[in-house]
Amino acid sequence: MESHLSINEVAARTGLSAHTLRYYERAGLIAPVARAPGGQRRYATSDLEWIGFLLRLRETRMSIGHMQVFARLRGEGTGSTPERRQMLESHLVEVEASIEAMQRAARALQAKIEHYRTIEASLQTATQTTGRKAPCP
Amino acid sequence: MESHLSINEVAARTGLSAHTLRYYERAGLIAPVARAPGGQRRYATSDLEWIGFLLRLRETRMSIGHMQVFARLRGEGTGSTPERRQMLESHLVEVEASIEAMQRAARALQAKIEHYRTIEASLQTATQTTGRKAPCP
DNA sequence: GCTTGACTTGGAGTGCACTCAAACTTCTAG
DNA sequence: CTAGAAGTTTGAGTGCACTCCAAGTCAAGC
Structure with a gap:
């Protein structure tokens, strides 16, 4: 699992702002992202894919609350x-x-x-x- | 121009709440509605039609701000x-x-x-x- | 070492579209 | 005449989805 993109690189690729990426992580929509030694976020390709899917959910006006539930279920693994x-x-x-x-x-x-x-x-x-x-x- | 429906009748017909109907009027989306002697609102058929059109605009996610502009233009008559x-x-x-x-x-x-x-x-x-x-x- | 710039955090602030509260007034049924 | 339902106003409050701020950390270049 490659872990290399900074928050601003991800912002540029996804169209979300760095603010919003941190907000989504704090809200539990994105699982805690890997960190470089200094504490800076390093996003993996899998994070990018998940953010892409979140954007599909957002485009269809799913609320943050529902996305939180969905993200929690995803964190529980295949059983969910x-x-x-x-x-x-x-x-x-x-x-x-x-x-x-x-x-x-x-x-x-x-x-x-x-x-x-x-x-x-x-x-x-x-x-x-x-x-x-x-x-x- | 028939002017007979009370605010709650209009609420029932349009699906907007009485609160929201008053809010729309205050915001200038609906021109001041005719009043019964005691000051109560009496909506005309033309008001209903206009509210219906506002609902079409809302369904397409037009912002209140844009609807305000549109309503103001409408108030200016055919020239607009x-x-x-x-x-x-x-x-x-x-x-x-x-x-x-x-x-x-x-x-x-x-x-x-x-x-x-x-x-x-x-x-x-x-x-x-x-x-x-x-x-x- | 010092500066610059990108990053970090928690909490506060913003804008939108309602939604409600308080303190009335008015209409309707009995 | 009176109770209660329905209406009025202005201003404040709510929930959502961000968005920003202050104060600080860290890495790279001079």
Whole structure:
């Protein structure tokens, strides 16, 4: 297990800030990271992979609280895979519902945009036919 | 313009709490609502429609700050449709990116779930072939 | 040795989006 | 007329997810 990346290198690679990396470790989302002799963090490749997965969870709006539970289960080893799978499955149900809600809402925004285009076109027409600026009714 | 619904009726219809409806009004997301003689709010059908649209914006994670700008533009009348359309268009770009990110992340979760299933199956097989409970390695 | 810059810690602070509290006033049913 | 439900206001409080600060440590270059 290679252990070589500094906190700022990991920040650059993951897009998380060094602040947030320390915060995640303090919160128990990341297991205590290996340290160089002087106490500085040295992240292993496996840490990077785990942080990547945490980012997938964050992208799907899993709360820190749920991630804490998930990380704790992960720390308990292979025996906790059923619980972890169930957590992901029920989270995925919510995520898919949320994606559909966003898609529906996005279509409503699209419709509103079209509506505005129509209004703008008719205002433009009014200006052209009367030869004056559109009044403010 | 019918003006008849009380705040709790609107809360029931929209899923927002009465607290939140007052907060939105104070924040300028909803224009001052008509009042009954005693000062109680009486929402018109047009208010309901607007609140519905605000909910679409909220579902797509538009911030209160942006909604305030949008609501202010709306209050300025038809002349502001180009700005409103541009706001929605650029917001929609973000929303679509966010939907795609969530979909990618959801596929990663799905893959992890499959991975867990595989692990569970092999643990189960080990238990069956050896006739004992899975040890904790 | 000294400076510079990257790192460490615990605790405090920030911004967002609500959410509630306190002290009222008003409406409705009996 | 009265009880109680429902509404009003302003300002304060909450929970989340960071984000920053102060005071200190450590390694490398001059």
